[in-house]
Amino acid sequence: MKFETGMENNTSELCDGGECESCPTDPNLLIEFKGAIHALGGKWKLEILFTLMNGGVRFGAMRRALVPITQHMLTNQLRELERDGLVSRKVLAEKPLQVAYELTDSAWGLAPAFRELLAWSKIYGTHRHAEAGETTLGAGLA
Known part of the structure; x- marks a missing residue:
């Protein structure tokens, strides 16, 4: 069975078959692609980023929005997203202590x-x- 993706005619845009910087066989391009996938890969990362597309969200509200995510899993995924520059963490000057997360410019990209x-x-x-x-x-x- 032949499976068509609709991308068959788009291959010439990247490379004309010769050696070029944007050629899909370029190992450096593959490394960059893997880095991007690693930053987005994770059980809940895409869901977290999608939730934050509506603006900053407090930790508790995010956890309720992403049921059945555990507190531990949410904390770990947020830390990784923050480390990769996709999410910023803000401690709010409230009592009790509140933390909110929002997308960085990099994530909005x-x-x-x-x-x-x-x-x-x-x-x-x-x-x-x-x-x-x-x-x-x-x-x-x-």
């Missing part, structure tokens, strides 16, 4: 990529799930 992922999901996500269901159904009938 991901907004176009998130929009593209949502568009991709609308086009291919449902289609992919429907095909998986047909495959499972077909296997059960065989």
